[in-house]
Amino acid sequence: MIIITGGAGFIGSAMLWELNRSGEDNILIVDDLGSTADKKWQNLSGLSFADILPVDAFVRCLAEDKFNDCTAVIHMGAISATTETDADLLLDRNYFFSKNLAGYCMKKDIRLIYASSAATYGDGKAGYRDDEEKLHSLRPLNMYGFSKHLFDCWAKKNDVLKKSAGLKFFNVYGPNEYHKGEMTSVVFKAYNQIRENGVVNLFQSHHPDYLDGEQLRDFISVRDCTKIMTWLLENPEVTGLFNVGTGKARSFRDLVTATFSALDLDPAILYVPMPENLRDKYQYYTCADTDKLQKAGYSGSTTSLEDGIRDYVQNWLVTLTPHFDIGHNTHNH
Structure with a gap:
């Protein structure tokens, strides 16, 4: 059995779909679905899995050692809001829960693949290399990034990274978000925004080195992420921290232009002031090394921004079935 924490979330449910496509459905989903208004449950409605447990019940079952048939844990469960202000809640879910789960996996010799984040790199002054020996030099800009960084550091100090794979996801986009x-x-x-009023708002730049719309990010399709995760499942000897990005920094203007293009429309962009509370925490450049x-042996390619957005818009967003669904295979990459 494979356990996916955060299995109803964005990357977790995408990975569930990827596993289903390869014939795997002996999967335990661990997640809290929240309000029906959130529609998070819809991420699971077209997919196949053995059972689902809320987070608190899963923690109790861990303590009672009820997962003897587990072969791998894909730990995507976390509070992923960079704007979350409850530091204790972030510590509880993103650090203590992760330590508990990692300890179980190490004791039972279970393959662990877990989500870290590019937010751990902070403003990027220390670079974007996934070098475990340089973790001490990173300074995250928000509590979310710090909670992920704390766990990376703990995993390194306690030799967890010698047996597991931690993934520093950059800017992921795609179905089920x-x-x-x-x-x-x-x-x-x-x-x-294009559908509603034909114009897209982007933040103005408040940095002298970047023009409006020229802030740069490494944008990666969630389908490229799940390919990397599948490879790591198949190659358990590969361990350590790894960046999950394309290795190419693209501008927000490029992204918006590609979205208009996917809808066969000319771009219309309005630049608006960035909120004051974000200005000192804003990353103007990210790019995965x-x-x-x-x-480590991964030879898969990543999708270009234009092709990834075209696929997302035309094969998912404009359709009546925008969620990953194993019941049909009409969405081809």
Whole structure:
């Protein structure tokens, strides 16, 4: 059995779909679905799995050692809001829960793949290399990034990274992110703004080195992420921290232009002031150094921003079935 924490979430449910496509459905989903208004449950409605447990019940079952048939844990469960202000809640879910789960996996010799984040790199002054020996030099800009960084450091200090794979996801976009509210990708937000009023709002730059719309990010399709995770499942000898990005930094203007293009429309962009509370926590540039993953043996390519957005918009967002669904295979990459 494979356990996916955060299995009803964005990347977790995408990974469930990926496993289903390969014929695997002996999977335990661990997640809290929240309000029906959030529609997070819809991420699971077209997918196949053995059972689902809320987080608190799962923690009790861990303590009672009820998962003797577990072969792998894909730990995507976390509070992923970079704007979350409850530091103790972030510590509880993103650090203490992760330590508990990692300890169980190490004791039972269970393959662990867990989600870290590019938010651990802070403003990028220390670079974007997934070098475990340089963890001490990173300074995250928000509590979310710090909670993920804390666990990376603990995993390194306690030799967990010698037996597991931690993934520093960069800016992920794609199907099944719809429940994330303000934390959805800029692609999804741009698509909805185009549909609603034909214009996309982007933050003005408040940095002298970047023009409006030229802030840069490493945007990666969730389907590229699940390919990397599948490879790591199949190669349990590969361990350590790894960046999950394309290795290419693209501008927000590029992204919005590609979204308009996928809808066969000319771009219309309005630049608006960035909220004061974000200005000192804003990353103007992120780009994954992907050498380490490639040297570990991963040879898969990543989708270009234009192709990834075209696929997301045309094969998912504009359709009547925008969620991952194993019942049909019409959405081809």
